[in-house]
Amino acid sequence: MGLFDSILSGIFSGGSDDKGCDWYCDECDAHMNSQPGFTTSSGEWTCTKCGYVNDVTEDNILDEYENPYDDDDDDDEGLSVSDAADIWRSHGEDEDYMFGYTREELEDA
Ligand SMILES: [Zn+2]
Structure with a gap:
């Protein structure tokens, strides 16, 4: 784990690798956080349910997660x-x- 990853893990909820967000498959709506080995570190995650490759970069986090109190x-x-x-x-x-x-x-x- 590199320094940047360590920082991210520190910022986002307790060392998990989901950037503090719930991730759902764009294709089948499966809850990907609960899929075995889920990680956002590579920027994409292949849904274990349907095989769709999802973008899990920060660019794809919905606005409501980025700044819930900034409205x-x-x-x-x-x-x-x-x-x-x-x-x-x-x-x-x-x-x-x-x-x-x-x-x-x-x-x-
Ligand atoms: Zn899927």
Whole structure:
């Protein structure tokens, strides 16, 4: 096992070699993690059930696995104070556009 593999194993769930994801065969939907000897280290895995060669690289991990908490950061609380101040000024320093910041914070920005 190389250094990179060691790092990956450390990051992804307890030393298993599945990158912390559930992998399903693109062809037959078999749960490949539970297939004997399953590994993502080579970048592909041949389904033991149907023989289909699946891409098991990180590129093929669904978005929901990559960043489960990254979805709505930009919607409400994600506005920086300087952005908020720009919008606030462009609305004539309207209190409806203070985005939870105080007048002092917006004036400082
Ligand atoms: Zn299969």
